[in-house]
Amino acid sequence: MHESERHRIILSAVQExxxxxxxxxxxxxxxxxxxxxxxxxxLHMQKKLRRVRGGAxxxxxxxxxxxxxxxxALQEGIHAAEKRAIAKAAVDLCxxxxxxxxxxGTTTFQMVHPLTAKRLQVFTNSFPIAEHLLKHSRNTVLxxxxxxxxxxxxxxSPFDADGSSHFYARRMFMGCRGIGPLGLMEGDPLLVxxxxxLIGQADELVVLADSSKFGQxxxxxxxxxxxxxxxxxxxxxxxxxxxxxxxxxxxLIVAEVPAADRKTRxxxx
Amino acid sequence: MHESERHRIILSAVQExxxxxxxxxxxxxxxxxxxxxxxxxxLHMQKKLRRVRGGAxxxxxxxxxxxxxxxxALQEGIHAAEKRAIAKAAVDLCxxxxxxxxxxGTTTFQMVHPLTAKRLQVFTNSFPIAEHLLKHSRNTVLxxxxxxxxxxxxxxSPFDADGSSHFYARRMFMGCRGIGPLGLMEGDPLLVxxxxxLIGQADELVVLADSSKFGQxxxxxxxxxxxxxxxxxxxxxxxxxxxxxxxxxxxLIVAEVPAADRKTRxxxx
DNA sequence: TGTATTATGATTGCATATGATCGAAATTGA
DNA sequence: TCAATTTCGATCATATGCAATCATAATACA
Numbered sequence: 001m002h003e004s005e006r007h008r009i010i011l012s013a014v015q016e017x018x019x020x021x022x023x024x025x026x027x028x029x030x031x032x033x034x035x036x037x038x039x040x041x042x043l044h045m046q047k048k049l050r051r052v053r054g055g056a057x058x059x060x061x062x063x064x065x066x067x068x069x070x071x072x073a074l075q076e077g078i079h080a081a082e083k084r085a086i087a088k089a090a091v092d093l094c095x096x097x098x099x100x101x102x103x104x105g106t107t108t109f110q111m112v113h114p115l116t117a118k119r120l121q122v123f124t125n126s127f128p129i130a131e132h133l134l135k136h137s138r139n140t141v142l143x144x145x146x147x148x149x150x151x152x153x154x155x156x157s158p159f160d161a162d163g164s165s166h167f168y169a170r171r172m173f174m175g176c177r178g179i180g181p182l183g184l185m186e187g188d189p190l191l192v193x194x195x196x197x198l199i200g201q202a203d204e205l206v207v208l209a210d211s212s213k214f215g216q217x218x219x220x221x222x223x224x225x226x227x228x229x230x231x232x233x234x235x236x237x238x239x240x241x242x243x244x245x246x247x248x249x250x251x252l253i254v255a256e257v258p259a260a261d262r263k264t265r266x267x268x269x
Numbered sequence: 270m271h272e273s274e275r276h277r278i279i280l281s282a283v284q285e286x287x288x289x290x291x292x293x294x295x296x297x298x299x300x301x302x303x304x305x306x307x308x309x310x311x312l313h314m315q316k317k318l319r320r321v322r323g324g325a326x327x328x329x330x331x332x333x334x335x336x337x338x339x340x341x342a343l344q345e346g347i348h349a350a351e352k353r354a355i356a357k358a359a360v361d362l363c364x365x366x367x368x369x370x371x372x373x374g375t376t377t378f379q380m381v382h383p384l385t386a387k388r389l390q391v392f393t394n395s396f397p398i399a400e401h402l403l404k405h406s407r408n409t410v411l412x413x414x415x416x417x418x419x420x421x422x423x424x425x426s427p428f429d430a431d432g433s434s435h436f437y438a439r440r441m442f443m444g445c446r447g448i449g450p451l452g453l454m455e456g457d458p459l460l461v462x463x464x465x466x467l468i469g470q471a472d473e474l475v476v477l478a479d480s481s482k483f484g485q486x487x488x489x490x491x492x493x494x495x496x497x498x499x500x501x502x503x504x505x506x507x508x509x510x511x512x513x514x515x516x517x518x519x520x521l522i523v524a525e526v527p528a529a530d531r532k533t534r535x536x537x538x
Numbered sequence: 539t540g541t542a543t544t545a546t547g548a549t550t551g552c553a554t555a556t557g558a559t560c561g562a563a564a565t566t567g568a
Numbered sequence: 569t570c571a572a573t574t575t576c577g578a579t580c581a582t583a584t585g586c587a588a589t590c591a592t593a594a595t596a597c598a
Contacts, residue, residue, distance in 0.1 A: 002323035002585095003555080005288045022575080032557045037576075053564075053575070117286050117293070131400060134417055138285055143424055145414035145432020148403055155412055161430040163414020272545080291585080301547045306586070322555080322585065 001030055001113075006039055007048075012135070014049045014058045021055040030084055082210040082234040082255075087111040089232050089255035090173050090208055094120055099169040101198050102129055104154035105191070107175035107208045115139060123167045123201075125155045125194050142167060144197070149190055156194050164197050172202035178216030179209050181244060183225050185218035192220050204229035214241035225250055275300060275308055276317075283318045283327050290324040350526050351479040351503040356380040358501050358524035359442050359477055363389055367439050370467050371398055373423035374444035374460070376477045384408060392436045392470075394424045394463050411436060413466070418459055425463050433466050441471035447485030448478050450513060452494050454487035461489050473498035483510035494519055 006029045013020045013028055025036045044051035050059050087110035094100055096119045102108050104126030112129055115122070116137040123142040124130055133139045144164045146157030174195055178185040184207060186192045199205065205227060211234050225248035232253040245252050275298045282289045282297060294305045313320035319328050356379035363369055365388040371377050373395030381398055384391070385406040392411040393399055402408050413433045415426030443464055447454040453476060455461045468474065474496060480503050494517035501522040514521050 002288065002290065002321065004321040004323070004326055008287055033575090034557055034577095035555080038555085119285075127399075127403065130396075130417065134396065134419065136287055141417045143412060143414060143417065145412060145435075148399065148410045148412065150403065157432055157435075159432065159435050161435070162432050163426055163428065163430065166414075166426075166428050166430070302585090303548080303587095304546060307546090 003039070005029075006031055006035070007043060010036075010039055010043065010056065011048055014056055019052070019055055019057045024055065082236070083107050083110045083208075084113075085234055085255040086208050086210060086232050088114045089253055090206060091115055091118065093171065093206070093230075094118060096120065098171070099123070099167070101167070101169045101172040101202050102126065103172065103174035103191075103195055103198060104129065104152065105175035107210070108173055111173065111208075112136070121169075123164070123169060123198075125164075125198065126153060127155060128153050152188060152190050152194075154190065154194050156190055162197065164201060167201060169202040171204045171206050172198055173206050173208060174198075175208050176213060176222065177218040179207065179213050179225075179231070180215060180217060181225070182221055184222040184228065185216070186220045186222045187218045189220065192222055195222060199223060199227070206230045206232065208232050210234050211236040211238070211241070214238070214244075272308070274298075275304070276312060279305075279308055279312065279325070280317055283325055288321070288324055288326045293324065348479045348481055348503075351505070351524075352376050352379045352477075353382075354503055354524040354526040355477050355479060355501050357383045358522055359475060360384055360387065362440065362475070362499075363387060365389065368392070368436070370436070370438045370441040370471050371395065372441065372443035372460075372464055372467060373398065373421065376444035376479070377442055380442065380477075381405070390438075392433070392438060392467075394433075394467065395422060396424060397422050421457060421459050421463075423459065423463050425459055431466065433470060436470060438471040440473045440475050441467055442475050442477060443467075444477050445482060445491065446487040448476065448482050448494075448500070449484060449486060450494070451490055453491040453497065454485070455489045455491045456487045458489065461491055464491060468492060468496075475499045475501065477501050479503050480505040480507075480510070483507070483513075 009029050010020070010025055013025060022033050022036050022040070025031075025040075026033055029036065031039075040049070040051050040056045043049050043056070047059065049056045083106070086107065091111055091114035099121040100123070102111060102122055102124040104124065109126065109129055112132040115133060119138055121140045121142065122129075122133055123144075124133075125144050125146075127148050130141050130143055133141050144155055144157060145159075145162040146155040148155050176184045177187040186195065199222075205223075207228050207230070209231055214233075214237065225245070228248070228250050230251040230253060231245055232255055235254050235256060237252075237254065242252060278298050279289070279294055282294065291302050291305050291309070294300075294309075295302055298305065300308075309318070309320050309325045312318050312325070316328060318325045352375070355376065360380050360383035368390040369392070371380060371391055371393040373393065378395065378398055381401040384402060388407055390409045390411065391398075391402055392413075393402075394413050394415075396417050399410050399412055402410050411432075413424055413426060414428075414431040415424040417424050445453045446456040455464065468491075474492075476497050476499070478500055483502075483506060494514070497517070497519045499520040499522060500514055501524055503526050504523050506521075506523065511521060
């Protein structure tokens with residue numbers, strides 16, 4: 001991630017929300033706090049935004065107050081570098097012209113950055129993903145019908161005829177809460193509904209799961225392992241988990257986490 | 270690979286993506302980093318692109334603006350005060366809890382600001398309206414299925430089952446290109462398709478049309494006057510247009526344009 | 539064909555950007 | 569007011585991108 005790209009992301013984030021915190025921007029850009037502070041200081045000098053304690057705000061603050069100051073940056077933070085590497089590996093599977101389905105979630109959201117360089121047909125139930133791709137890429141963006149759920153940031157319809165059955169893709173990408181011998185686990189019933197609608201609409205089901213997801217259990221069983229075509233994870237996956245996937249005939253892709261991004265690992269180990 | 274060919278590739282890459290890195294371009298062209306740097310420096314001198322650390326970016330957008338800022342800003346200038354007043358009058362028709370349909374367009378987009386104070390169920394095929402309401406209000410936001418058309422900024426599906434038939438509202442709000450004895454006229458075929466899908470899904474059809482729309486003709490006839498329940502316009506409407514609406518049994522609401530906002534009128538008169 | 543000119547790619551050294559750490563300052567809550 | 573937490577600024581080691589140089593390959597021209 002380069003300076004100009006970070007600046008763009010920061011400015012667009014500042015435009016979209018009343019206030020952005022430094023950690024938020026670290027999440028969005030993958031940069032360290034020091035770098036974000038330097039960027040904010042620089043953009044403040046250029047009068048592109050106003051620097052405030054804790055983060056930055058738009059130079060012309062909107063007269064109304066948004067209710068969701070941070071869309072969904074809360075949940076992640078700990079495996080950010082891994083998630084980015086996984087998302088990159090997922091996008092690398094796609095060639096220009098492909099039709100793909102991207103399910104909503106924090107892991108899959110990381111796909112938007114590498115996706116900006118592609119020209120795909122992207123069907124997604126994630127409003128933030130659609131928004132980002134619409135603004136920052138030339139991909140074709142398609143949506144299902146439904147209500148927008150603010151907390152999960154997904155579009156979900158109570159009816160079957162939500163348009164998703166008309167879209168058939170080569171691959172569907174999704175995240176999960178946990179993955180084990182029983183299969184794919186999810187925590188949020190709404191996410192399960194959303195995933196169920198799409199899960200049959202693609203040739204290959206590709207699951208993005210950082211290594212911490214193995215062994216994680218959750219309450220809702222989404223589908224058995226056999227249903228999964230490919231799992232993309234990071235290089236901290238242990239042998240037992242890999243063997244489990246191999247036994248279920250699931251292809252495993254291990255994404256290399258760039259050394260530069262891995263600094264956070266010291267504090268985790 | 271010759272220099273001119275590389276330049277062509279580099280320029281097209283810069284146009285399509287927000288930022289391209291030197292390694293990216295090496296991969297695209299097969300040239301070495303040194304050559305790419307030389308090319309970028311050269312194109313930078315020719316003002317064909319902007320050189321930034323790590324790569325290059327398009328010369329056009331110094332800071333990124335949302336996709337909806339550009340197409341809307343163009344049309345918004347003229348009659349902006351009138352459109353705002355009309356939109357305010359339209360929103361004043363709604364009580365908390367109502368279900369409404371808002372069709373995409375520059376006039377109806379003005380409804381988002383007064384809508385921030387409401388708590389409605391809003392079904393809209395306009396991506397910018399959905400985005401704004403989602404971020405800056407507590408209204409429930411519902412979308413139809415379909416592809417997002419960047420130019421018109423609407424969501425439109427080629428299939429009938431796009432979810433709109435499941436939503437039935439008290440009022441549907443829409444703009445238009447022109448309005449005359451024949452009925453409601455629209456210019457863009459895509460907008461017509463989008464409007465047709467929704468037009469039967471509400472008790473009352475409310476048309477937002479500033480006074481300049483009367484007498485404007487266009488190529489596509491959307492519906493006859495009799496179909497319209499209410500027209501909201503500004504106080505520059507002439508008597509003949511008002512009589513025409515009355516003859517068709519259309520309710521007419523004339524929005525007061527605040528004197529302070531009317532400054533644009535001087536140059537128009 | 540031989541030579542001159544230009545374009546390209548690799549190497550090296552330099553400049554800059556980045557991230558972690560630590561101490562200072564500000565904010566919050568009691 | 570004091571203590572605890574958070575945020576900030578400065579410093580330094582490292583990583584990364586960049587410019588300059590030189591050798592080689594491609595091209596133009598006589």
